[in-house]
Amino acid sequence: MTNDNNQAQPSGSSLIAIYERAARIRKNDEAFHGAMQSGKLGIRIYYSPRGQEIIPSALCDHLTDADYLVTIYRGVHDQIAKGIPLKALWAEYAGRVTGTCKGKGGPMHVTHPASGNMVTTGIVGGSLPIANGLALASQLDKDQRVTVACFGDGASNIGAFHESLNMASLWKLPVIFLCQNNLIAEHTRFEKGTAVARVADRAAAYNMHGIHVNGNDPKAMWVAAKEAVDRARSGKGPTLIEAMTFRFMGHLIGDPDEHWREGEKEAALERDPVPALRAMLISEGHATEDELIALERNLDEEIEEAMAFAAESPKPDPKELNLDVLAGGAS
């Protein structure tokens, strides 16, 4: 299924908000790459979300801090769009005690309940069953929260996907299964691992509403996310969104990223979504060049401060090993 065009479209201010989130993600990604090259902060592992910035940036226009997000190792774009503070994020990547998780979780397990970042998992498929549980709590408490589970195209083949969608549909849970389809799973191309042409078509196997959308188109993604969020909030149950996108920087830092076929990457990069949105904002008159430059300068400062905060922060003391294992650890 695709979107119904009579639906509301994003306002200029929404588009600017989407751009601000996407630009923050992109600039943060550049800063992480820089920090890893220089090596000075001691960031040990990083899964770049470059190419996928628009998806959560548009989604989060419909969410508040009260809504729940469960994401994956490749989830820093989701976390930032959801509003995680960059200082604590950088400190976590740098393995500092001031990090979101005191440096214990690291990039694959960033957690920040205050912004609704409930769980980040390194296990393919691991995000979906947990999302159902968060949504079940909201359903019982009638608190109107929406839970979003992010995962990749490769994850749509694992058992947890199937079990979770079946349960969510049976119970009409207020959850959104957001498959960010970048057409690649580590080094395996989409069609080599997934027996169906469109992940969204799998929704029918659960009598669930499914949406296939270009996740890099901010307007289409905003509309798709709105439909799914409205359905969840109004008790209409879960939605499977397949948001088409790209993975520009390989599976993780250090990956040669060799899966692209001749010309594919160049073509994709021409459609790099963040500059495209920036150009749209100007061409459609939502923002001026000067306004965007100011916005971007603020982001640069925000990231500078986050880096500095992480650099100055202390490393966790080994006694932390005994804390947070079970309750009662004095922590």
Place this chain on the structure above:
Amino acid sequence: MTNDNNQAQPSGSSLIAIYERAARIRKNDEAFHGAMQSGKLGIRIYYSPRGQEIIPSALCDHLTDADYLVTIYRGVHDQIAKGIPLKALWAEYAGRVTGTCKGKGGPMHVTHPASGNMVTTGIVGGSLPIANGLALASQLDKDQRVTVACFGDGASNIGAFHESLNMASLWKLPVIFLCQNNLIAEHTRFEKGTAVARVADRAAAYNMHGIHVNGNDPKAMWVAAKEAVDRARSGKGPTLIEAMTFRFMGHLIGDPDEHWREGEKEAALERDPVPALRAMLISEGHATEDELIALERNLDEEIEEAMAFAAESPKPDPKELNLDVLAGGAS
């Protein structure tokens, strides 16, 4: 998808062969019930297949001993249709060393490679991943064998179903996923556990051929099985068959079988498939009453002999505990 009616129909002799298998299953079931009531053979657990006799009886008209079957705890109908010798089967149920598995496996793990009964599992969903492996070996060896994985409607919701169908479709494996939909999973009604109206419709999620058929109609089931077997043998890949049926005797012996709604069971029993096929054979002139009585008398004798064989057989010696754990156990 339903069957295409231009397909070949079962001959009279095929229908008689189907009836012989189904009658053997049914008479064997009655004998197992009798033995468990009397308690004399020491059968410790039994999952009756009553109501589901026709499905494997029609399927096996298209299979030989060389083809592989993987079934479940509720699988004695599949095993008998596939040609397992009743003596060794009874001895296994009775926990005798002359049993198919020396009494080590028991009812939930009956195995008899000579008749193609490769694995019987007690784990819901456990049969499907293994079936893919058997089919993979056949595909590599180009030996034209077909593998059938039996499972229930409840099993169509577990992760192993999803992973297995996706892999089988990607690799075009010569495998048939045979869902015996008796509309009940232990004590949970189909619609309460399965978010889709027809399990067969899930085939589309894997770009797989799916067939929804009345498994208790010997002609329709024969046609559906033929289509799937022909596809597998000719390299066209896997098929998901959803064969609709009933579970007449509860989940296992001792189960009060309370899930039926008002009048449901009576209506179902009126369509008890084995007597229905018997009547059809006579009304359509494929067999006479006398011929069927003779056939049934032979079955009674066969079962009598199997019971006697089990009763006379010795119990396994405790030293068997150390055998068959790893290779080199002198066995």
Place this chain on the structure above:
Amino acid sequence: MGEQVNFVQAINQAMHDAMADDSSVLLLGEDVADEEGGGVVKVTAGLSGAFGTDRVRSTPITEEAIIGAALGAALVGKRPIAEIMLMNFLTVGMDQIVNHAAKLRFMSGGQTHVPMTIRTMTGAGGGAGGQHTDMLEAWFAHVAGIKVVAPSTPADAYGLLRSCIEDDDPCLFIENMPTYWTNGDAPVAGTRVPLGKASVVSEGTDVTIISYARTMIEAGSAVKALSESGISAELIDLRTIAPFDLETILTSVRKTKRALVVHEAVTPFGVGAEIAARVSEELFHTLAAPVQRVGSTFNAVPYAQSLEEAHLPSIQQIVDSAKKTLA
């Protein structure tokens, strides 16, 4: 002898009382609601009637989704009980238990935690064969961040389950199916049995027998048999397997100078190995004999009764092993 109840009644009452006391307690599992029979052996009978099918939900046969749903709800204030029908089916949900439930408190630096109880039943003796009755508690004891509990009396089942439900960390609560209908003293409603505390079931001076769950029955019979041959055995019920009550064990063995660990799980790499290793280390100069272990033979659980009985630990094996420490 006061009022008697069996395990099914005690466990049902514990869940009932916990749900009555705390609206955040939920129950998820296959067939748990009354419309589905109130559990395959009726352990959850009446709970959906009393608390509604919102809080007492029958699930599809999807262990990973069941545990994940309980885990997710636990992250935001619920105290879910996830019933996994049989312990062998935990293998289907191991990722959610081990990689997620047990680790989220640590990996989040204490920002989140998982007050979830997984109830599961198991135990050989009924002829269910190789895939339905394994004792896998040692796996979970080897994982940081999850507690493992196994009662041997209805009253402990009640009190330990209440404590698990109220515990702020994931707990695995192991129920023994073959003894489900065995009677014992009724629990006093509301009683909690603390986690991590063993109980000295009978005092003795010659040898300490440490066990838990189903084999407490065989161990108890062995204690009687030993006393008839003039040997005074002290019997300890571990009750909580992880973290286990080392202090109570050491106090006893300091007195008896001899120890024997008994469990239904297969011996190699089982819970008995850790206890034997700790006792042998801590009381090296006190022990008068090597610590003995009795467990099931190292093979899959066989179907034939003749084999299943030989596979399981026997009273005689326990008696002989105890005597070995005194030889």
Place this chain on the structure above:
Amino acid sequence: MGEQVNFVQAINQAMHDAMADDSSVLLLGEDVADEEGGGVVKVTAGLSGAFGTDRVRSTPITEEAIIGAALGAALVGKRPIAEIMLMNFLTVGMDQIVNHAAKLRFMSGGQTHVPMTIRTMTGAGGGAGGQHTDMLEAWFAHVAGIKVVAPSTPADAYGLLRSCIEDDDPCLFIENMPTYWTNGDAPVAGTRVPLGKASVVSEGTDVTIISYARTMIEAGSAVKALSESGISAELIDLRTIAPFDLETILTSVRKTKRALVVHEAVTPFGVGAEIAARVSEELFHTLAAPVQRVGSTFNAVPYAQSLEEAHLPSIQQIVDSAKKTLA
């Protein structure tokens, strides 16, 4: 010093030679074929080129289906190698491994068996955090019907993997990722290292140190450090964890009268518990000091380097524990 190769090369060569020698050897796993990069760290590079993508198949991310496919093919004459990228992902396939692969020989009364090898990598030290580097070998050692193998040198990796592939039962072959690119003597092509046989890496008279896999490095350094303080330690590499070579261990400890077990896995309920329990039982009257154990601290693997280093067993801890047996 002769030709040197690293683990990646040795393991790749073992699979290459096995596939060349026996057309029934298959390889299934995520990204294993060259079109998918020949493995995430290139361990399987070139194999699909040499033997074709029928025999060397990249799979979807579905561990249960991968193991099941290998299992099923193994039932009918194939000798599949299933690569499960990281050990923590075995949690997704536990049902197929434990309830099926390990038990089918027994449950079928010997009619079928499962000559399958599961290769998996793991090991902390790289900052991957809590879900990517666990050492779970004790779980599988506790299951009858499956062998558990963990090499500590490239040559042993080659010879043990060849033996696993040719073994008629399921084998779990554990590879250590952080030391993948460490060099060692090149294996002699075709060599088999027998399963179930430990190797005495260095002889000594004062204390026996038993280890395996990655911590053989720390243990080796500890042996050197100890010798500098005049302590002669004998170092045993278990190589096969289950079934383990008790005889070689006992022979050594009879001589040294002291034992220390070292592994990367967390200490409680780990492999060290079984070894300590067995040694303490068998050599009760010989041991001059309690058996010591050194493992990782009991928590999830932390991300921060300062924590990850403190979590893992250190050379100093091994030295101190060895000295403790001599105090």
